[in-house]
Amino acid sequence: MNPLMRRERGPLSGPGIVVAGLRKRYGSAQALDGMSFSVRPGVVTGFVGPNGAGKSTTMRAILGLSAVEAGTALIGGTPYRRLRRPLTHVGSLLDAGALHPGRSARDHLLWLAHSQGLGARRVDAVIGQVGLASVAGRKAGGFSLGMRQRLGIAAALLGDPPIVMLDEPFNGMDPEGIIWMRGLLRGLAGQGRAVLVSSHLMSEVQDTAGHLVVAGRGRAVADASVAELVASASGGRVVLRTTAAARAMGLLARAGATVASDGGESVTVAGLSAERVVALLNTNAVPFSEVSAHRASLEEVYLELTREAVEYRAATSEVPR
Amino acid sequence: MIASRSGRDGFLPVLRAEWTKFRTVRGWVAAMSAAALMMVLVALLAGMSGGPRNGSPVPIGPGGEAVTDSFYLAHRTLSGDGGITVAVASLETVLPSGPGGMEPGVVPWAKAGIIFKRSTDQGSSYVAIMVTPGHGVRMQYDYTGDIAGPASPTAAPRWLRLERSGDAVTGYASADGTRWTEVATVRPRDLGGTVHGGLFVASPASVDGPGTLPSVSTADFTGLGVHGGWSAADWTGTQIGPDSPTFAGYPPPASGAFTDDGGRLTLTGSGDIAPATREILATGGTLRDILTGTFPALVAVMVVGTLFITTEYRQNLIHVTLTADPGRGRTLAAKAIVLAVAAFATGLTGALAGGLLGTWLAEAGGVYVFPVPLSAALRVALGTAALLAAASVLALAAGAILRRGAAAVTAVFAVVVLPYLLIAVPFTPSAVSNAVARMTPGAAFAVQQTLTPYDQVDSVYTPYTGYYPLEPWAGLAVLAVYAAAGLTAAAVLLRRRDA
Numbered sequence: 101m102n103p104l105m106r107r108e109r110g111p112l113s114g115p116g117i118v119v120a121g122l123r124k125r126y127g128s129a130q131a132l133d134g135m136s137f138s139v140r141p142g143v144v145t146g147f148v149g150p151n152g153a154g155k156s157t158t159m160r161a162i163l164g165l166s167a168v169e170a171g172t173a174l175i176g177g178t179p180y181r182r183l184r185r186p187l188t189h190v191g192s193l194l195d196a197g198a199l200h201p202g203r204s205a206r207d208h209l210l211w212l213a214h215s216q217g218l219g220a221r222r223v224d225a226v227i228g229q230v231g232l233a234s235v236a237g238r239k240a241g242g243f244s245l246g247m248r249q250r251l252g253i254a255a256a257l258l259g260d261p262p263i264v265m266l267d268e269p270f271n272g273m274d275p276e277g278i279i280w281m282r283g284l285l286r287g288l289a290g291q292g293r294a295v296l297v298s299s300h301l302m303s304e305v306q307d308t309a310g311h312l313v314v315a316g317r318g319r320a321v322a323d324a325s326v327a328e329l330v331a332s333a334s335g336g337r338v339v340l341r342t343t344a345a346a347r348a349m350g351l352l353a354r355a356g357a358t359v360a361s362d363g364g365e366s367v368t369v370a371g372l373s374a375e376r377v378v379a380l381l382n383t384n385a386v387p388f389s390e391v392s393a394h395r396a397s398l399e400e401v402y403l404e405l406t407r408e409a410v411e412y413r414a415a416t417s418e419v420p421r
Numbered sequence: 422m423i424a425s426r427s428g429r430d431g432f433l434p435v436l437r438a439e440w441t442k443f444r445t446v447r448g449w450v451a452a453m454s455a456a457a458l459m460m461v462l463v464a465l466l467a468g469m470s471g472g473p474r475n476g477s478p479v480p481i482g483p484g485g486e487a488v489t490d491s492f493y494l495a496h497r498t499l500s501g502d503g504g505i506t507v508a509v510a511s512l513e514t515v516l517p518s519g520p521g522g523m524e525p526g527v528v529p530w531a532k533a534g535i536i537f538k539r540s541t542d543q544g545s546s547y548v549a550i551m552v553t554p555g556h557g558v559r560m561q562y563d564y565t566g567d568i569a570g571p572a573s574p575t576a577a578p579r580w581l582r583l584e585r586s587g588d589a590v591t592g593y594a595s596a597d598g599t600r601w602t603e604v605a606t607v608r609p610r611d612l613g614g615t616v617h618g619g620l621f622v623a624s625p626a627s628v629d630g631p632g633t634l635p636s637v638s639t640a641d642f643t644g645l646g647v648h649g650g651w652s653a654a655d656w657t658g659t660q661i662g663p664d665s666p667t668f669a670g671y672p673p674p675a676s677g678a679f680t681d682d683g684g685r686l687t688l689t690g691s692g693d694i695a696p697a698t699r700e701i702l703a704t705g706g707t708l709r710d711i712l713t714g715t716f717p718a719l720v721a722v723m724v725v726g727t728l729f730i731t732t733e734y735r736q737n738l739i740h741v742t743l744t745a746d747p748g749r750g751r752t753l754a755a756k757a758i759v760l761a762v763a764a765f766a767t768g769l770t771g772a773l774a775g776g777l778l779g780t781w782l783a784e785a786g787g788v789y790v791f792p793v794p795l796s797a798a799l800r801v802a803l804g805t806a807a808l809l810a811a812a813s814v815l816a817l818a819a820g821a822i823l824r825r826g827a828a829a830v831t832a833v834f835a836v837v838v839l840p841y842l843l844i845a846v847p848f849t850p851s852a853v854s855n856a857v858a859r860m861t862p863g864a865a866f867a868v869q870q871t872l873t874p875y876d877q878v879d880s881v882y883t884p885y886t887g888y889y890p891l892e893p894w895a896g897l898a899v900l901a902v903y904a905a906a907g908l909t910a911a912a913v914l915l916r917r918r919d920a
Contacts, residue, residue: 160740160919160920163743163744164744164747165740165919165920166919166920180744181748182747183747184431185431186744186745186746186747187744190744192744194737194740194741194744195737195740197736197737198737198738198740198741199736199738199741200442200446200732200733200736201736202446202447202448203442203446204445207441207445208445210441210445211438211439211442211445212438212741212745214434214437214438214440214441215434215435215437215438215745215746216434216745217434
């Protein structure tokens, strides 16, 4: 079993999303190939993966917009299509452009509110929350992508749902908008909501997400906390900084370590603990200025995990069968 | 978490949401308002076009309907009870052939017989019994009443008799003048105490494809006998209604005539004594003509109906709609109801305002408008509203099935507008236009028919002239079936397909 796949930890403490074994095919392409993960309350779950990994298809399946050939997607134990007043259970944003260009922002939210038995007061509240109060009466067709994202967020928050699901919400946002979005996502999770945010860029979610689901080729290749992911990718390696790189590498290799040099003063050591490395160097009087545990960046982890998927696609597209 | 499988508690919010959606797109509301406005504007234009100046009035029968009352009569007066008997020895018809020429022809509803008529004024109450070339012996009264007598004998002479007793007049027919068959006893509406009684010949226009040819008929009468309170004067030949909007006159050089050649009386006449049809009263207007604006309104309503869902597909808004309410059939139903109500209100407003204003203007301008009983007027108004409502639902269904505005608009125009145009052009063969008005959604225009076709009048009864092959509500039902089938197909596809 993939060590980055979450082990079962018993029932969810609150409403969340449980996706299990989703399979879906578009023509000859397997869009979803056993996609499984869960989204827990109180934490932002980043849903990352390259374009085409199945993130949007998964979200559409969760919302009952796309039928799947196998598997289940449950909202607190219930399929989305059986939810009553669904926006009070799950708030979602799939496509910021999904609005009628001739309808004002406020009217767009108003019909949504009416569909859930909500009134205009709730509309005004979420418009204020996303900072669109001054343009609420304007036709949404004239909005920038960033403004549309905010409007989409307002729609997702309309029903005050315990679960929020956003597909690429950072697209088209200016730096200020990105900072606002991060704060909003953290705040939502802080209120105990389950938050699922997809992105094809790890950098967009790494500072916000406490949990990551990495998608590749239609399945989750990792489903773990950020700390677990970093630790696993770091693999217990030690970074050694020394002016006598060649001597140190020979010594450590004879002691059973796998060593790699960057060509300068930095040597990466795998297979020996930091304490053992320090002891060996001291015993043999090899000078060094630093010995530290290697900490992989999330970006590295992501690239590592998704490389296979990307290469696979490149190969299949270039070699006709 | 509360889950709901069904529907009923969830439908009102969806309906309200779709209504909010509809009313918050200014273009849709504007298009619906414009549709109603077009109906009124076209009605006003139709009404203002005005009628013939200083023309003779359209003769109106005792039942209030427009009539043709132009024929040749040889008459005396009969006070109180009495009777008349005659044998129709021959009845021959000629039709124009080339300039100034005439040739023998057959007009099935040419008439030769005897008549009691309240007066020689057009439109007055009457009862008559007659022989016809194509329909045997008939007893007719007050223009719309028509009773078939013995189908045969076709061989001349055919004997006819009318007996008046109080309000009742009984008609008899005989092949030999001795053995009589009672045809019927009728009570004309307003015959009066003294009637003009005598012999008559009428010769209605011959229907020739999409038009008509005037005809002239000549009949010989023998064995004339009368009893009762007849005046002592000689038989007088009179052309009834020589100048009338419902009479085209004699084709030159023919004219009406009456001769008495020692007991053999000969009458030559043209025209008819019958209810007027649209073909005969071409200058008359109908409520349908006044409501011609229904067509542009229909186009507007169908475009809105299509866009109501195709814009959602174009913008991916359908995803938001279906996440707000995953009940797909329910969402489609809510859309259909909202559209239908909006289109119905549009149509009702346009039909009521346009119909009333247009009719009033037309009549003020001297145009004869074929009369419409209140029940029929209500049927036209409600039916027109329902027509627009059903068409908008059909357009919505096409939009939901095809998911692209241009394709859906093209499709609904092909099934609704094209049939309308086929009906609206005069040169469409009547077989084609009748088939179109039976089987396509264009059948629904029957709901605007205010003209009555008559079995006893041969005329151009085509959808173009305002006579539809289906009853009004049946025609509307054809469109409703299309809309229901379309909506069902759309619901199935919406459920089955990924959004």
